[in-house]
Amino acid sequence: MTTPRPNSLRLGPDEHGHFGIYGGRFVAETLMPLVLELEQAYNKAKDDPAFKKEMTLLQKEYIGRPSPLYFAKRLTEHLRGAKIYLKREELNHTGSHKLNNVLGQILLARRMGKKRIIAETGAGQHGVATATMCANFGLDCVVYMGAVDVERQKPNVFRMKLLGAEVRPVQSGTKTLKDAMNEALRDWVTNVENTFYCIGTVAGPHPYPAMVRDFQSVIGIETREQMLEAEGRIPDSLVACIGGGSNAMGLFHPFLDDASVEMYGVEAAGFGISSGKHAASITGGRPGVLHGNRTYLLMDDDGQIKDAHSISAGLDYPGIGPEHSWLHDMGRVKFLSATDEEALKAFQLLSTLEGIIPALEPAHAIAKVTEIAPKKPKDHLMVVNLSGRGDKDIYQVAERLGGKL
Amino acid sequence: MSARIDARFKLLAQEGRAGLVTFLTANDPDYDTSLAIMKSLPKAGADLIELGMPFTDPMADGPAVQASSQRALKAGATLKKTLSLVREFRAQEKDTPLILMGYYNPIYIYGVDKFLTDAKAAGVDGLIVVDLPPEEDEELCIPALKAGLAFIRLATPTTDDKRLPAVLKNTSGFVYYVSITGITGAAIPDPNRVTSAVARIKRHTKLPVAVGFGIKTAADARVIASGADAVVVGSALVETIRNSLDGAGRATEKTLKAVTDLVTELAGGVHSARRAAAE
Numbered sequence: 089m090t091t092p093r094p095n096s097l098r099l100g101p102d103e104h105g106h107f108g109i110y111g112g113r114f115v116a117e118t119l120m121p122l123v124l125e126l127e128q129a130y131n132k133a134k135d136d137p138a139f140k141k142e143m144t145l146l147q148k149e150y151i152g153r154p155s156p157l158y159f160a161k162r163l164t165e166h167l168r169g170a171k172i173y174l175k176r177e178e179l180n181h182t183g184s185h186k187l188n189n190v191l192g193q194i195l196l197a198r199r200m201g202k203k204r205i206i207a208e209t210g211a212g213q214h215g216v217a218t219a220t221m222c223a224n225f226g227l228d229c230v231v232y233m234g235a236v237d238v239e240r241q242k243p244n245v246f247r248m249k250l251l252g253a254e255v256r257p258v259q260s261g262t263k264t265l266k267d268a269m270n271e272a273l274r275d276w277v278t279n280v281e282n283t284f285y286c287i288g289t290v291a292g293p294h295p296y297p298a299m300v301r302d303f304q305s306v307i308g309i310e311t312r313e314q315m316l317e318a319e320g321r322i323p324d325s326l327v328a329c330i331g332g333g334s335n336a337m338g339l340f341h342p343f344l345d346d347a348s349v350e351m352y353g354v355e356a357a358g359f360g361i362s363s364g365k366h367a368a369s370i371t372g373g374r375p376g377v378l379h380g381n382r383t384y385l386l387m388d389d390d391g392q393i394k395d396a397h398s399i400s401a402g403l404d405y406p407g408i409g410p411e412h413s414w415l416h417d418m419g420r421v422k423f424l425s426a427t428d429e430e431a432l433k434a435f436q437l438l439s440t441l442e443g444i445i446p447a448l449e450p451a452h453a454i455a456k457v458t459e460i461a462p463k464k465p466k467d468h469l470m471v472v473n474l475s476g477r478g479d480k481d482i483y484q485v486a487e488r489l490g491g492k493l
Numbered sequence: 494m495s496a497r498i499d500a501r502f503k504l505l506a507q508e509g510r511a512g513l514v515t516f517l518t519a520n521d522p523d524y525d526t527s528l529a530i531m532k533s534l535p536k537a538g539a540d541l542i543e544l545g546m547p548f549t550d551p552m553a554d555g556p557a558v559q560a561s562s563q564r565a566l567k568a569g570a571t572l573k574k575t576l577s578l579v580r581e582f583r584a585q586e587k588d589t590p591l592i593l594m595g596y597y598n599p600i601y602i603y604g605v606d607k608f609l610t611d612a613k614a615a616g617v618d619g620l621i622v623v624d625l626p627p628e629e630d631e632e633l634c635i636p637a638l639k640a641g642l643a644f645i646r647l648a649t650p651t652t653d654d655k656r657l658p659a660v661l662k663n664t665s666g667f668v669y670y671v672s673i674t675g676i677t678g679a680a681i682p683d684p685n686r687v688t689s690a691v692a693r694i695k696r697h698t699k700l701p702v703a704v705g706f707g708i709k710t711a712a713d714a715r716v717i718a719s720g721a722d723a724v725v726v727g728s729a730l731v732e733t734i735r736n737s738l739d740g741a742g743r744a745t746e747k748t749l750k751a752v753t754d755l756v757t758e759l760a761g762g763v764h765s766a767r768r769a770a771a772e
């Protein structure tokens with residue numbers, strides 16, 4: 089990993105949690121002292137070798153890191169362009185990149201003496217990861233999940249319960265991820281003394297976007313080393329799907345100062361951007377303030393937040409992490425979008441070509457790879473973050489493809 | 494800085510009683526009913542009026558206020574219409590202070606400068622914006638003060654003595670003490686704790702202190718009023734609106750009266766309280 093240069097893109101946020109005009113701490117006063125306490129605790133832990141040591145050990149022995157960087161030979165041959173590598177985050181314990189972040193936050197919660205953990209979840213991956221770590225450390229765990237998501241992600245709901253967590257279906261608003269986050273914030277406001285809010289993505293009030301990014305950066309750091317070992321040089325492009333954007337930020341961040349590396353974030357276009365039914369905050373939204381940060385959001389002309397839509401519950405969020413908004417404005421990351429249909433096709437393509445069933449979330453990234461990779465030369469090294477496995481999605485996909493299990 | 498807010502608290506002090514602050518959501522359940530209720534409030538006993546700016550994602554609010562926001566939005570609420578309600582209210586009522594309360598995004602999208610100009614012109618006296626802590630004062634608080642609107646800050650049980658000065662620094666009009674850690678309409682606060690918390694805040698500021706969150710009945714209001722300059726009631730009022738609606742969620746002939754009756758009752762509770770700690 090290179091050390092940040094003075095004009096580095098990797099130094100953000102500033103002391104107030106701003107990435108340019110994005111980020112910040114837009115929370116109620118009740119939470120403000122907690123957010124400041126968390127920031128202090130995180131800064132202290134970050135500089136403590138004992139914290140790093142504990143985390144590194146559990147990353148290895150409990151999560152199973154490093155995750156492999158796998159050359160997708162048949163996908164490469166099929167697309168006849170860039171040489172495609174998959175960063176196999178779906179092989180982590182619990183089946184996604186989510187545990188990287190949760191491990192860090194739970195270790196921090198323990199240092200802060202917090203015994204009760206709350207989390208929001210969309211697809212259920214972050215909820216499962218949080219329930220898992222809480223079981224591992226004997227902590228109370230409450231997961232807020234939109235009632236709509238509870239319905240479409242039943243296997244993960246069951247997994248969370250099996251792990252000893254309490255899943256609270258959220259009936260307010262649109263009953264999806266944003267409402268789960270509202271409800272988790274309401275819980276936190278109410279239970280300030282003993283509760284740690286484990287946010288699942290690179291969004292929320294400072295320090296969450298930076299902290300979650302740091303915990304996820306292990307993805308990009310490993311990718312750099314693994315690619316150097318495999319090819320003797322760093323990748324030419326990185327592709328990742330974006331809901332809140334934690335898997336993408338984890339992959340991108342360690343490469344931000346490598347000007348030669350192209351970065352593509354793939355948002356969920358749902359039924360298509362022009363249909364208005366999508367979850368592409370950057371492609372189809374504009375800057376606003378929600379959930380503690382300023383960032384690109386889906387909203388109407390009155391500033392009312394609009395419902396997101398995606399086949400993938402994990403991308404079904406009307407916002408995006410503030411650092412992504414900043415990177416978009418300066419043009420460092422290019423944001424694309426893939427529709428439900430395109431994601432479904434990619435889901436099947438990767439399954440049949442590589443024997444890997446991806447989650448619907450990274451299937452969006454794969455969908456765009458099928459467009460970008462053929463335009464690149466054969467020596468172009470492309471890394472796709474395979475952020476989760478698709479077992480949780482098979483019921484929904486079967487339904488969409490007109491079959492039944 | 495707001496002449497109307499300052500004058501109202503001065504009057505309350507002269508009369509030796511606490512004030513009643515009523516919270517209702519603009520456009521709930523519809524524009525005309527909302528306006529009729531607003532116009533009836535001063536006579537019913539409200540000393541200050543808080544008008545909620547509807548928002549899809551009211552993170553600090555409990556189910557009652559969430560539902561009122563959704564009713565208002567369903568009935569076509571916008572920030573523009575909220576300001577229009579204020580304008581119509583102000584045409585009739587010159588003395589009762591009116592404070593807009595809500596979340597930042599609709600204001601940000603309306604445009605901060607335009608909003609402040611339009612709000613001032615409509616007759617708004619102050620703002621409470623839940624998701625703008627002192628750390629974000631540059632966004633709206635400082636421009637609002639410059640535009641001559643009060644910026645009323647929430648202080649909470651988690652705001653300790655070390656943090657209070659930062660919270661109070663750019664606060665004007667009054668301080669809104671959130672009596673519980675929690676969302677609006679949740680548990681009833683412990684009066685003794687509230688009294689000592691108000692006393693704590695008063696050691697740091699000369700501003701009046703209003704107490705809110707969790708106060709539902711005239712009896713609650715009376716107990717809390719004995720230790721504060723004003724008492725805020727919101728969830729109980731929007732619940733009263735909800736209970737008065739017909740099956741399709743429309744206002745009935747009961748709606749206006751149900752709200753004003755409760756306000757009168759609450760005012761009775763507040764006004765009968767002896768002001769102890771507030772002196």
